[in-house]
Amino acid sequence: MEHLPNRITADLIESFKSIVGNEYFFADDESLLRYSRDETETLSFKPHVVLKPATSQEISAVLKICNEHQVPVTPRGAGTGLTGGALPHLGGVVISTERLNKILDIDERNLQVTTEPGVITEVLQRAVAEKSLFYPPDPASKGSCFIGGNISENSGGPRAVKYGVVKDYVLNLEVVLPTGEIIWTGANVLKNATGYNITQLVVGSEGTLGIVTKIVLRLIPLPKYDVLMLAPFANLEKACEAVSAIFRAGYTPSALELMEINALKVVSSMIDNHAMPVNDHTEAHLLIEVDGNDTDVLLKEMEQIAGVLEHFEAGELLLAEDAQQKEELWKLRRKVAEYVKLAGYTIEEDAVVPRAELPKLIRGLKVLGRQHDFDAVAYGHAGDGNLHIRIKKEGVPNSYQNPEMDTIVRELFALIKQLGGTISGEHGIGLIQKGFMDIVFEERQLQIMREIKKVFDPNNILNAGKIFD
Numbered sequence: 001m002e003h004l005p006n007r008i009t010a011d012l013i014e015s016f017k018s019i020v021g022n023e024y025f026f027a028d029d030e031s032l033l034r035y036s037r038d039e040t041e042t043l044s045f046k047p048h049v050v051l052k053p054a055t056s057q058e059i060s061a062v063l064k065i066c067n068e069h070q071v072p073v074t075p076r077g078a079g080t081g082l083t084g085g086a087l088p089h090l091g092g093v094v095i096s097t098e099r100l101n102k103i104l105d106i107d108e109r110n111l112q113v114t115t116e117p118g119v120i121t122e123v124l125q126r127a128v129a130e131k132s133l134f135y136p137p138d139p140a141s142k143g144s145c146f147i148g149g150n151i152s153e154n155s156g157g158p159r160a161v162k163y164g165v166v167k168d169y170v171l172n173l174e175v176v177l178p179t180g181e182i183i184w185t186g187a188n189v190l191k192n193a194t195g196y197n198i199t200q201l202v203v204g205s206e207g208t209l210g211i212v213t214k215i216v217l218r219l220i221p222l223p224k225y226d227v228l229m230l231a232p233f234a235n236l237e238k239a240c241e242a243v244s245a246i247f248r249a250g251y252t253p254s255a256l257e258l259m260e261i262n263a264l265k266v267v268s269s270m271i272d273n274h275a276m277p278v279n280d281h282t283e284a285h286l287l288i289e290v291d292g293n294d295t296d297v298l299l300k301e302m303e304q305i306a307g308v309l310e311h312f313e314a315g316e317l318l319l320a321e322d323a324q325q326k327e328e329l330w331k332l333r334r335k336v337a338e339y340v341k342l343a344g345y346t347i348e349e350d351a352v353v354p355r356a357e358l359p360k361l362i363r364g365l366k367v368l369g370r371q372h373d374f375d376a377v378a379y380g381h382a383g384d385g386n387l388h389i390r391i392k393k394e395g396v397p398n399s400y401q402n403p404e405m406d407t408i409v410r411e412l413f414a415l416i417k418q419l420g421g422t423i424s425g426e427h428g429i430g431l432i433q434k435g436f437m438d439i440v441f442e443e444r445q446l447q448i449m450r451e452i453k454k455v456f457d458p459n460n461i462l463n464a465g466k467i468f469d
Helices: 010-020 029-034 056-068 120-128 147-153 196-203 236-248 261-271 295-313 323-342 353-371 405-416 434-440 443-456
Strands: 049-051 073-076 093-096 103-107 112-115 172-177 181-182 209-219 225-233 253-259 284-292 347-352 375-381 386-393
Touching: 010 049, 010 056, 056 073, 056 093, 056 172, 056 209, 103 120, 103 253, 112 120, 120 147, 147 209, 172 196, 181 196, 225 236, 225 295, 236 253, 236 284, 236 295, 236 353, 253 261, 253 323, 261 284, 261 323, 261 375, 284 295, 284 323, 323 375, 323 386, 347 405, 353 375, 353 386, 353 405, 386 405, 405 434, 434 443
Parallel strands: 049 093, 073 093
Antiparallel strands: 103 112, 112 209, 172 181, 172 209, 225 284, 253 284, 253 375, 347 386, 375 386
């Protein structure tokens, strides 16, 4: 990608302005700095210009020009990503989807919603909930992230353990290809064995194959009730062992989250919330939720889960008494990433292993920390084996292009691979993880991915240098 020009001519600028309008063309320092970052470590790469189109046709016109002149393009949603997927590290043009922010249709008869990509995930969830419908994927940043970004990263969240991730709800996509053509990838049906599944190829492709401009999602009926329980453990590994035991006993919670006590101490020091006890006798908490349409059934199920936890030295269990207490508990969980980053844990890895291997992952992480002199906290979606590992090493804010951190992360990922896992469960590869793809893939697999990229993007203009070089 180094052969692409690092300048945008006056003629190109006038062309961009004629497409999106002067008011949606940005080249001032403040805007360029804002769009130089996402939530990845402390990295910053300024684009040359930022465009905010309002339609797929405008995006198409911009991409045709950039493809012709081989100008790098970085698509961007809300900028909540954690692997640098929205960072314009090659300069060029950032295309923001924030003006494509309409929910176009909620089809109650067919349990579907059609939306533009710039709709905030929680806004979409609330809109369908008003019609007693449910869109389950709920990343921690659901109050700010865009549904389009969720498509790009195949996001999950706490309720993925029962309901699945974004790919399980996407029926059809309108996509603008890097060459400017606008296509639909599938059909608005629940079953489709008609040719290659281009829809699912685009989901999780991190904005490297096209820019999604319309999304058709399937919905399910909204569960009427949920019950939430907090379980403290004096031993972190015992908490991890309990996770697998719950499923082996025949229960599938709607959420099962692990929070290591050091992460909670950080959050508790920054937020006024007393819903979750923090003390020196506890190493971890499990946050367990069940949902459904019969409260008696749910309470019985939670009682049986509590019986399982007794075998793993769980402390005094706390059943959330009302909606406010539930909200306080979930607020603590969802704020963990934000606050531990502020506390200096700037490097995040998105490990996923078979859930029964979580104790070995935690044990190995602690060993690596002692060997390489770093602190780490773990939290996340233990129910599906997906832990977020935040690392703090004195004087090292970024893992990207840092040889010392490269060694540490490579050893961690090798452990994850050895345990039967992979290096990202929901955050993607983006810019900062691409150097580790050889740990989980053979060269032929990577070659196939590069060949697919070339079919969609022959001039390699769209989010180039992400996932692989």
